Amino acid sequence: MRPFDLQRPDSLDHAHSLSDGETATLIAGGTNLLDLMKLQVETPERLVAIDRLGMNAIEDTEDGGLRIGALVTNTATANHDRIRADYPVLARAILAGATQQLRNRATTGGNLCQRTRCYYFTNIDQPCNKREPGSGCGAIDGIARLHGVLGTSPQCIATYPGDMAVAMSALDAVVEIEGAADTRRQVPVRDFHCLPGDTPWRDNVLEPGEIITAVILPAPVEGKQIYRKVRERSSYAFALVSVAAVIAMEGDTIARADLAFGGLAHKPWHDPRLAELLVGKVPDAALFDRAADLLLEDAQGYGENDFKIPLARRTLAAVLAEATETTI
Amino acid sequence: MTAHLKQDEPDTENFLDTMKQGVLGKPVSRVEGLAKVTGTAPYAAEYPIENAADGVIVTSTIVRGEVVSIDKASALAMPGVLAIIDDERLTTRAAQGTAGEAPQQGPTQVFFWGQPIAVVVAETFEQARDAAKHLKVEYRAEEGAPLDPSDAEPEEQEDETVDQGDLAQAMSRADHAVDLAITTEGHASAAMEPHAAIAQWEGDKLTVHASLQMLNYNIAELADTLGIAEDRVRLVSRYVGGGFGSKLGVSEEVVAAAIAAEQVGRPVRVVMSRQQVFQCVMRRSETTQRLRLAGDGEGKLYGFGHEALVSNLPGEEFAEPVLQSSHFLYGGANRALKLEVARIHRMTAGSVRAPGEAVGMPALEIAMDVLAEKSGIDPVELRLRNIPDRDPEEDLPFSSHKLAECLKQGAERFGWDSGARSPRHTLDGEWWTGTGMASAARVHNVGEARARVTLKPDGTAEIRSDMTDIGTGTYTILAQLVAEMLGIAVDDVLVQLGDTDFPRGPGSGGSWGAASIGSAAYLACRALRRMLAEKAGTDESELVLRDGAVDGGRSLVELLDGEELSEEGHYEPGDIADSHTASGFGAFFAEVRVNRFTGETRVDRMLGAFGFGRVLNEKTARSQCLGGITWSIGAALTEALHFDPNDGHLVNCDLAEYHVPVNRDVGEVEVLMVEERDPVASPIQAKGIGELGMCGGAGAIANAIYNACGARVLSFPMTPDRVLEVMPE
The missing domain is CATH 3.30.365.10 (Aldehyde oxidase/xanthine dehydrogenase, molybdopterin binding domain)
Structure with a gap:
């Protein structure tokens, strides 16, 4: 860990004035950042701790949704009565991640910004275009078990590791972001994270100086909510594949099919074509197969992670079968 | 003065059984437990x-x-x-x-x-x-520099090679033959x-x-x-x-x-x-193993083959002793065993949790499961039929041998169904459920050990050795042993360990600690008892000590009359080790479920039945077994070191990415300890415990996976992708 300055602003304005520029890094729960600082993957000169900025309430919105403050802990979100009742996919996704101790510290905004667990990213003696642009990618010809099969680039095949954002993507939540000079913007979670492309160092659309202030959940919808996380051990492991689903039926046909996937890409993966295909159809094994065909048509494995392609297909089928009460 | 014993003869006297304090073997909680849970026990x-x-x-x-x-x-x-x-x-x-x-x-x-x-x-x-x-x-x-075992010309470890009879011929005329290649990955x-x-x-x-x-x-x-x-x-x-x-x-x-x-x-x-x-620091080598079993129509082995390829750095003598228990666990006159080492440039391979059996036994026990299926014989019965009377290679007697009892008692307690077995019999929602079993075996070791026991004028005692307690319960069992022999309360024994200024113990490793240092403590206490017997005017064999007094007579404080008695016990393994084969034995039973969509395996229930000689503390012994079984689950399902193919570096080098089992991975676990006194293993008739709990357990889980979903996975760990690869639709 390098020496750094620690600053603790007491207002958002103050925070903006401190964090404007390249040298400052925001810290909330620190569950990911501190580890990366110890490994010198992150070497901020200044840490701006935003723990005094409030932003720790979950409030009803006018349209019947919820506004989750950026500093609400994962534990508080997962245990919130309305989230458990109206957005169970979110509660379950959070509880499927990390450990109780980590969830007690981890925050909503911080969780969205957590960085990949790619082994080459976290080892500063290995090449990584995300950590050190232009140094190469150790994973593509190395051990790629954790890595992506959708939306990868020749520069980077890392995955976004989280669970919470996958559920938020299925729920079509919106990230509320405040920049300096009172500029406020809203970005759908589905657009918040970036694909690696030629800029693998860029995890998300936040600009320097911008601070996440909240995540807004739209009004709850009818339907069954499922979060299915496939992993080798049953806790404290990142997803090999995960599926967040909000599925509603009308009679014999599917009326809603909001799906997002974890473990497959540099971002929670949402493919709007899946809902287009599924809605209005009678669920059966063939339909689920077609959905998987669509989802995975451009999927590319890197040896070690080839298994994710059939695993995603099977997990999607399991989730759709469960949600639609279809025997396959 | 030193009370010395080099054990050359079996000890069938079972002297400890005549002691009357009644604390040895009891489930006494760890004497250092409070210090540990309150954070006051200092680590290095x-x-x-x-x-x-x-x-x-x-x-x-x-x-x-x-x-x-x-x-x-x-x-x-x-x-x-x-x-x-x-x-x-x-x-x-x-x-x-x-x-x-x-x-x-x-x-x-x-x-x-x-x-x-x-x-x-x-x-x-x-x-x-x-x-x-x-x-x-x-x-x-x-x-x-070669990085992968397949890149290097292997070196044969000649002292491991066995070529007895004609295995190839036995395989060709077998009623039922099994020939499998099984791999395991490196462990930390x-x-x-x-x-x-x-x-x-x-x-x-x-x-x-x-x-x-x-x-x-x-x-x-x-x-x-x-x-x-x-x-x-x-x-x-x-x-x-x-x-x-x-x-x-x-x-x-x-x-x-x-x-x-x-x-x-x-x-x-x-x-x-x-x-x-x-x-x-150290890794356990990955292994590539070949198992050959030739059985007759009754399931009796007459051919047995086990070969393994492991790796290490050039110049390192250690070679993962994969075949260690294969040499004697099952009979079969025609035998071929071979261990080879590939010299590669990954970090040093060395002892990791039950070196050898931890990876050799699960592979062997898969092969036995396949043979049981081919022969149409219940897997428990197949093993019972193949327990040899004597070490089949050395032609030596076993020191004591409780495999049959463990298999029978374990099967009964677990509720093992000895009826016809076919995979995919029960689908519960998305989950196939099934059962599997395996034998357990781990060679018994002892090492030279010294400990000094001092009985103080106030009737309390102290024992000192540079022996370590690595979380296993050494402090506690030594307190119990001394308390039992001197007839005092466990709380009145101060155990001082882990300092080379004290008499030299064997250290902790290879599960040899308890039997070795326990024997040194035993010898010291015998000497103190002789001194006390003299003071009491009786013979040591007649001396009954209980609750701080000679039974029905004077208290220790009176007897000592201000004097302090002290003796160093010095135990050395003797020639007896050359004339017997000594091992702990046991049996594992597992019930698992496998998700038909995702291939995820969860262990719902495991039972281990073990015979490891005298139990010095029922609670710490059980904890050792629980730990071993937990590691069995890790070896079966999750643990694997992943090395980069380009520079050989270990990529998953933390506890987030090297997957040891977590609490939720460990279902209901039961431990059955079969009563045993091993007269050869040590003067206190105890054998090693800790490692036995993971010597075969992963095989029971593998066999249960097959019984559940029909996937005969031949590579450990059995991660979802590997299960799906061979799971029938």
């Missing part, structure tokens, strides 16, 4: 040693070659940095267990990625770590406490607080490494936060701290990072 790095500087190890970023130069000047210019040390005495690997001499030294020659090459010392840990990360090192890299010990040491010199005397398993050997290894006499070194390891083999031999941080403390003239603490513990 926690000793409050004044003015200690911090050292951080620097590791290589090439695979093979040499260090040409290190830019010390720039690092020394960094804040707080006191020294950059690349002394030629620095060790680059840990010593192998019981080596008793210096491991590989000389940090300029690099043999694997992540090898220690220097240590940076600074005022604070953070400063040292920053400087270590910044240190510029120039290498001359040597290309083409994954102890919670990282490797840590604080070294301080007073004059020419060195004291190191370290986290080590075998001080008696470690002191010799450290002295040899530093080129000084052993009597100038003191090692202290009172509490060790798990070893699992990784702390058997003196490791790099101990040597680094000692040399650094000498050079900067003040105490130095060196703690390995979690990544370093994974990357440069």
Whole structure:
């Protein structure tokens, strides 16, 4: 860990004035950042701790949704009565991640910004275009078990590791972001994270100086909510594949099919074509197969992670079968 | 005076059974438990040693070659940095267990990625770590070092080779033949406490607080490494936060701290990072095994073959002893066993949790399951039919042998269905459920041990040895043993361990600790009992001590009359080891479910039935078994070291990515201890416990996976992708 300055602003304005520029890094729960600082993957000169900025309430919105403050802990979100009742996919996704101790510290905004667990990213003696642009990618010809099969680039095949954002993507939540000079913007979670492309160092659309202030959940919808996380051990492991689903039926046909996937890409993966295909159809094994065909048509494995392609297909089928009460 | 015994004869007297205090074997809670759970039991790095500087190890970023130069000047210019040390005495690997001499030294020659090459010392840990990360090192890299076992020409370990009868012919005329290739991946010990040491010199005397398993050997290894006499070194390891083999031999941080403390003239603490513990201490070799079984129509083996390929660095003597129990577990006149080592440039392979059987037994037990299916014989029955009367290779008697009892009692307790077995019999929602079983075996070892027991005038006792307690319960069983023999309360025995100023014990490793140091304590107590018997005017064999008094007579305090009695017990393994085959035996039963969509396996229930001689503490023994079974689950389902194919570095080098089982992975676990006294194993009739719990258990889980979903997976760990690959639709 390098020496750094620690600053603790007491207002958002103050925070903006401190964090404007390249040298400052925001810290909330620190569950990911501190580890990366110890490994010198992150070497901020200044840490701006935003723990005094409030932003720790979950409030009803006018349209019947919820506004989750950026500093609400994962534990508080997962245990919130309305989230458990109206957005169970979110509660379950959070509880499927990390450990109780980590969830007690981890925050909503911080969780969205957590960085990949790619082994080459976290080892500063290995090449990584995300950590050190232009140094190469150790994973593509190395051990790629954790890595992506959708939306990868020749520069980077890392995955976004989280669970919470996958559920938020299925729920079509919106990230509320405040920049300096009172500029406020809203970005759908589905657009918040970036694909690696030629800029693998860029995890998300936040600009320097911008601070996440909240995540807004739209009004709850009818339907069954499922979060299915496939992993080798049953806790404290990142997803090999995960599926967040909000599925509603009308009679014999599917009326809603909001799906997002974890473990497959540099971002929670949402493919709007899946809902287009599924809605209005009678669920059966063939339909689920077609959905998987669509989802995975451009999927590319890197040896070690080839298994994710059939695993995603099977997990999607399991989730759709469960949600639609279809025997396959 | 020393009470010495070199055991050359079986001890069937079972003298301990005549003791009357009634505490030995009882489920006494750990005597140091409160200190541990309240955080007051100091671990190596926690000793409050004044003015200690911090050292951080620097590791290589090439695979093979040499260090040409290190830019010390720039690092020394960094804040707080006191020294950059690349002394030629620095060790680059840990010593192998019981080596008793210096491991590989000389940090300029690099043999694997992540090898220690220097240590940076600074005022604070953070400063040292920053400087270590910044240190510029120039290498001359040597290309083409083999990184994968398949890249190297294997060397045969000739002392492991058995070629008895004609296995090929036996296979060709067998009613039922099994010929399988099974692989296991590398394992890390994954102890919670990282490797840590604080070294301080007073004059020419060195004291190191370290986290080590075998001080008696470690002191010799450290002295040899530093080129000084052993009597100038003191090692202290009172509490060790798990070893699992990784702390058997003196490791790099101990040597680094000692040399650094000498050079900067003040105490130095060196703690390995979690990544370093994974990357440069010890690994268990991956294995490629071939199992051949030739059975007759009745399921009786007449051919038995087990071959294994393992790996290690050039020059390392250790070869994962995969075949260790295969030599004697089952009969079969025609035998072919062979162990080969590929020399590759990954970090050192050494002892990790039950070296050998932990990976050899599960493979063998899969082969037995396949044979049971082919022969149409119940798997428990198949094993019962193949228990040999004598060691089938050495033609020696067994010291004692409870495999049959463990199989029968375990099967009954588990509710094993001995009816016809076919896979995919029960689908519960998305989950296939099934059962499987396996035998357990782990060779029994003992080592030379000394302990001093002192009975004080106030009727309390103290026992001292440099023996370690690595979380296994040594403190507690020694308190019980002394209390039992001297007829006093467990609380009245002070156990002092983990200090080389005390008589030398065997250390903890290979599950030999309890039987070895327990025997030394036993011998010392026998001597004290003889002294007391003399004072009481009776014969030791007649002397009944209970509740601080001679039974029906004078109290110990009266008997001692102000005198202190003290004796050192000295136990040596004798010739008896050459005339018997001694092993712990057992049986595992598992019930698992496998998800039909995702291939995920969860262990709902496991039972282990074990015979390991006299049980000294029912609770700590059971805990050892629970731990072993938990590791069985890890070996079966999740644990695997992944090495980069391009430079051989270990990629998953922390507890987030190296998947040991978590609480939720461990279902209901039951332990059955079969009553046994082994007259050959030790004078206290006890055998090793800890490792037996993982010697075969992964095989029971593998067989249960097959019984559940029909996937005969032949590679450990059985991760979802591997299960799906062979799971019938």
